[in-house]
Amino acid sequence: MTAQELTPLSVLRQYWGYDSFRPLQEDIINSVIGGWDTLALLPTGGGKSITFQVPALVLGGLTIVVTPLISLMKDQVDNLRERSVSAVCLHSGLSRREQTLVMDKCRLGKATLLYVSPEKLHSSAFIDQIRRFNVRLIAVDEAHCISQWGYDFRPSYLEIAALRDLFPDAPVLALTASATPAVAKDIMERLRFKGEKVFAKSFSRPNISYVVRYAEHKDAVMLKAVKSVPGTAIIYVRSRKRTREIAEVLRAEGISAGYYHAGLSVEEKNDRQRRWKSGELRVIVATNAFGMGIDKPDVRLVVHYDIPPSLEEYYQEAGRAGRDGLPSFALLIAGNYDKGVLTRRLSDAFPSREYIRRVYELACNFVNIAVGEGYQTARDFDFGLFCTRFHLQPLMARSALGLLTAAGWIEYVEEVASRSRAMILLSKEDLYSLRLDGDADKVLQLMLRTYTGLFADYVYISETLIASRLNMTAERVYQALLALGRARALHYVPRSDSPFIYFPTSRELPKYITIPIEVYEQQRDRMKVRLDAVKEFVFGSDGCRVNRMLQYFGEKPQMPCGKCDVCRGSKPVNHPSIDEKILYLASQPGGHTIDYIAGQLSVSVDIVIATARRLLDSGALTLSGSTLTAN
Numbered sequence: 001m002t003a004q005e006l007t008p009l010s011v012l013r014q015y016w017g018y019d020s021f022r023p024l025q026e027d028i029i030n031s032v033i034g035g036w037d038t039l040a041l042l043p044t045g046g047g048k049s050i051t052f053q054v055p056a057l058v059l060g061g062l063t064i065v066v067t068p069l070i071s072l073m074k075d076q077v078d079n080l081r082e083r084s085v086s087a088v089c090l091h092s093g094l095s096r097r098e099q100t101l102v103m104d105k106c107r108l109g110k111a112t113l114l115y116v117s118p119e120k121l122h123s124s125a126f127i128d129q130i131r132r133f134n135v136r137l138i139a140v141d142e143a144h145c146i147s148q149w150g151y152d153f154r155p156s157y158l159e160i161a162a163l164r165d166l167f168p169d170a171p172v173l174a175l176t177a178s179a180t181p182a183v184a185k186d187i188m189e190r191l192r193f194k195g196e197k198v199f200a201k202s203f204s205r206p207n208i209s210y211v212v213r214y215a216e217h218k219d220a221v222m223l224k225a226v227k228s229v230p231g232t233a234i235i236y237v238r239s240r241k242r243t244r245e246i247a248e249v250l251r252a253e254g255i256s257a258g259y260y261h262a263g264l265s266v267e268e269k270n271d272r273q274r275r276w277k278s279g280e281l282r283v284i285v286a287t288n289a290f291g292m293g294i295d296k297p298d299v300r301l302v303v304h305y306d307i308p309p310s311l312e313e314y315y316q317e318a319g320r321a322g323r324d325g326l327p328s329f330a331l332l333i334a335g336n337y338d339k340g341v342l343t344r345r346l347s348d349a350f351p352s353r354e355y356i357r358r359v360y361e362l363a364c365n366f367v368n369i370a371v372g373e374g375y376q377t378a379r380d381f382d383f384g385l386f387c388t389r390f391h392l393q394p395l396m397a398r399s400a401l402g403l404l405t406a407a408g409w410i411e412y413v414e415e416v417a418s419r420s421r422a423m424i425l426l427s428k429e430d431l432y433s434l435r436l437d438g439d440a441d442k443v444l445q446l447m448l449r450t451y452t453g454l455f456a457d458y459v460y461i462s463e464t465l466i467a468s469r470l471n472m473t474a475e476r477v478y479q480a481l482l483a484l485g486r487a488r489a490l491h492y493v494p495r496s497d498s499p500f501i502y503f504p505t506s507r508e509l510p511k512y513i514t515i516p517i518e519v520y521e522q523q524r525d526r527m528k529v530r531l532d533a534v535k536e537f538v539f540g541s542d543g544c545r546v547n548r549m550l551q552y553f554g555e556k557p558q559m560p561c562g563k564c565d566v567c568r569g570s571k572p573v574n575h576p577s578i579d580e581k582i583l584y585l586a587s588q589p590g591g592h593t594i595d596y597i598a599g600q601l602s603v604s605v606d607i608v609i610a611t612a613r614r615l616l617d618s619g620a621l622t623l624s625g626s627t628l629t630a631n
Contacts, residue, residue, distance in 0.1 A: 008033070011057045012050070015083045022047045028173070028199050029054050032137060037172045037193040039143070041179055041200040043319055048175045049076060052139035055173075056113050057085065061136035062106055065115045066160055068142055068152075070413065073115045086110060090126075091117035093378070093413070093500060095493050098458055101423075103129055118145075118156035119411040122504040123376055127166070135167040140191065143174035144312070147186035148518060149526060150179070155408045155519075156504075157190075164192050177319075178203075178312040181554035203315065203553045207322045209563040210330045210546050212538055218333045219249055222303055225331050226255060226283060230581035230601055231300030232276070235285045236317050238306040246305065247285045256282045256599055262289040266419045266495060267464070282600055288317065297324035298588075304332040309345050310530040311537060311552050334538050342531050350403070350524045351396045357510040359400035360409060362390045364507045374503040381501045383414070401501075406519045411502035420495040421458040422447070422481065425488055428455070434489055439480040442470055444489065458493070541566065578603070578611050583630050586621055591629030 008029045012018050021029070024042065028051040031038045042048050056063035067073050073089045080087035088102045088111045105111045107129070120126050138160070144150035146157035164172070174187050188196060215221045226233055237243055243259035250257035258272045258281045275281045277296050284290060288308075302321040308314040314332070322328030364370075366386050367379035387394045401412040424431065436444065446466055451459045463481070467474045481492045533552050537545065544560035544567050551557070560567045578601070585597050594612065598605045612628055615621040622629045 006058050008054050008058060011054050015057065015085060016050070021050070024199050024201050025050055029058075031197050031199070032171055032173050033058055035169075035171050036197045037188075037191070037195060038174070038197045038199065039184060039188055039193070040173065040175045041177075041184065041198070042175065043177055043201055043203055043205065043315075048141065048177070051175065052137065052141075052173050053080065053085070053113065055137055056139075059136040060112075061134040062109075062111060063113045063137040063139060064130070064135055064163065065113055065139045065141060066118055066121070066157070067115060068118055068145055068154060068157075070117060073117070077113075077115060080113065085112060087113040087115065089115035090120055091413075093496065095491070097423075097491050098421075098493065101457070106130070106133055109134070117413075118154060118159065119413070119502045119504065121156060121159035121162065122411075122502075127162070131166050135163075135170050138163050138167065138170050138172045140172065140174045142176060143187050143191075144176045144179050144183050146174075146190045147179075147183045148522065149182045149186050150312075153406060153523065155406055156411060161190060161192055178315050178553070180552065184554075203550055203555060204546070204557070204561075205319060205322065206561070206563070207325050208318065208328050208330050210318065210332075210549075210561075211565045212332045212334060212545065213565075214334055214336075216335045216337075218305055218335065219246075221331075221333050222246070222305060223249070223253055225301060225303060225329070226250065227253075227601075229301040229329055230584055231282075232279070232296065232298055232600075233283045233301040233303065234290070234299060234317075234320060235283060235303040235305055236308075237285065237287060238308075240287060242305070243285045243287060247283075250283055250285070256280070258284055260284055260286040260290040262287065262414060267462075279596065279600070288313065295323070296320075298326070299323070299328065300326075301329045301331065304330075307332065307334060307338050307342060307534060307538060309342070309527070309534065311533050311549055312530075314534070314537075315549065315553075332538060339535060339539065342535060346524065346528055346531060348395050349399045349527060350520065351400055353515050353520070355396065356400045356403055356515055357513045359392070359397055360404055360513050361510045362386070362392075363401070363404075363410070363501060366390075367501060369503065369507050371507050371509060373507055375506040376502075376504065378500050378502045380496070380498040381412070383499055403515055403519060404513075406523065407513075407515050408504060409508070409513060411504065412499070413502065414499040419460045420463060420493065421460050422454065422490050422492045423458045424454045424490050426490075431489060434487065436487065436489070437483065439472065439476055440483040440487070442472075443477055443480040444484055446470055454490075458491075578607070579615060582608065582611055582615065582628070583620060586628040587630035591622075591624075591627045593626045594628060595626070597628065 008026060012021065025047055028038060028040045032055045040048065040051055052063060052065060070091050070093060073091065077087045077089045088105055090099060090102050106114050140146070140160055145152050145154040146160065147153060172191050172193070174191055179187065184198065213221050222235065235246060237246060240261040240263055243261050247257045247259040258275060260269065260272050272281065272284065276284045299321045302318050304314065304317070308317065318330035321330055363386065366389070367381060369379065386392070387397050401410070404410050405412050426434065443466060446469060447454065447461065451461060453459050463474050463477045467477045484490050485492045537548055540548065545564040546561040547557045581601055582597055585592050585600060594605055594608050598608045601608070612621055616623055620631055622631055
């Protein structure tokens with residue numbers, strides 16, 4: 001099929017294997033292909049990425065995708081490559097050689113999509129290079145980050161508008177899952193929209209029952225919910241320590257659970273995601289680091305053990321339930337002390353300006369950048385060690401780094417965990433004539449047998465896997481890879497779990513570090529509005545709880561949802577019986593084994609067998625081996 005014959009639907013079928021688009025996807029895609037600046041408000045799980053990936057293939061040339069989440073950027077690039085779509089990413093966590101390779105691919109027309117982190121837009125060298133590229137579309141993911149009215153404002157997003165001057169004929173597609181009317185208007189103004197093409201899907205999720213329960217001792221309520229609602233669950237908390245503690249509480253009750261937060265290694269994150277998605281872990285207890293890009297449609301329960309600081313964040317996290325459209329629950333557990341916690345968040349998020357300047361000075365000292373130096377450089381930044389060394393309270397120190405980022409003095413990037421990767425630098429002929437010592441030669445030969453594409457691009461590698469196959473220690477493999485690098489046989493980039501700080505300007509003396517009113521006072525006022533909206537949603541009792549949330553997002557619901565706890569008169573939710581739970585799990589494609597169903601329901605195999613016998617006798621179930629299937 002030639003480029004001229006490509007249509008959105010043919011691209012969807014060829015690369016994704018779907019025969020139809022989800023609601024609004026095709027409308028958004030046709031708007032973009034027609035050359036219109038477009039704002040897409042699609043709730044979590046609405047398939048936002050398709051709306052710029054499909055046009056990228058139809059339009060040809062290069063599509064630039066700006067996204068603040070490095071982990072999501074890398075996941076999308078990997079997924080596109082698996083579909084034979086040429087995609088690359090560029091962020092400050094890459095080595096200089098990797099960045100050069102990415103730009104060469106774009107310059108030579110060998111890339112269809114270029115994902116960039118917003119801080120790269122500060123680089124004059126980057127701008128000078130891309131002005132020569134054939135850019136056909138500019139996509140802005142998490143577009144609420146460009147609005148100072150939004151809950152996650154990032155000043156580097158303001159640089160995106162400069163791309164319009166370089167590529168005036170390229171339409172802009174701005175995407176976000178949660179935006180109030182004021183934020184939506186601000187997005188279009190700051191991205192200099194030439195018209196108002198807005199596609200908004202209702203924030204209503206009628207298959208989700210939103211429930212708030214009040215308890216001073218939350219574990220009992222959480223355990224009752226997990227035991228009552230069958231299927232996969234997510235429990236959100238606000239601290240890394242608590243993820244581990246709650247996972248232990250669940251396991252003590254016989255519930256398969258794991259924990260997830262930004263401080264885990266890449267291998268640990270990937271392993272826990274895999275085990276949870278496959279059903280080996282029924283429950284994942286996580287901070288808000290978990291969820292972006294996690295597309296598991298059959299999550300039946302999302303529990304908020306702690307209250308998020310905004311309805312935008314709550315809506316996104318709760319919305320990971322029931323993406324398959326089947327009945328699901330979003331439970332928020334609140335205690336009286338949570339009101340005070342929400343109030344303290346405001347003071348914790350906005351420490352004094354003097355404190356902020358002190359953190360800036362200490363951070364520069366910590367990464368060894370002198371006054372007048374550091375322009376457009378990135379330095380690894382061990383946040384835990386930083387706080388320990390200078391006796392800083394982590395919550396306030398993180399807030400100070402965030403405000404320094406918002407003011408444009410630094411870019412503090414916390415989620416940057418990356419796997420080890422390598423690329424062969426020599427030709428095959430030169431490589432085979434290279435003389436290497438024992439370990440280096442063994443490691444190189446195994447890599448050539450194990451990994452494909454090493455001569456053309458950077459490939460993710462695992463030192464642990466190589467070590468196990470060669471019966472070596474991981475340290476010997478690491479030293480062998482360094483030796484291969486010194487021999488210029490390959491370029492090796494070891495894994496990194498460390499956050500980093502990017503300096504868009506040279507280091508200044510503390511007295512020159514100003515935090516503007518729009519970053520400090522105005523943002524504090526807006527945060528107070530968001531916190532007040534959360535308090536009203538959680539602790540208010542004026543009408544349907546879901547309608548209060550929809551009104552916050554600018555909708556005008558006509559009727560109560562009928563499913564939230566307020567609509568149900570604050571009566572306990574009628575949870576399904578054991579028969580209904582087993583029938584639900586057995587109705588999944590291919591059914592499930594008795595052992596699996598027992599594990600998901602946290603009951604004994606004997607109870608499942610006894611209940612299944614009745615359902616088999618009634619004809620509701622079929623048993624094949626040890627697998628139960630609903631009729």
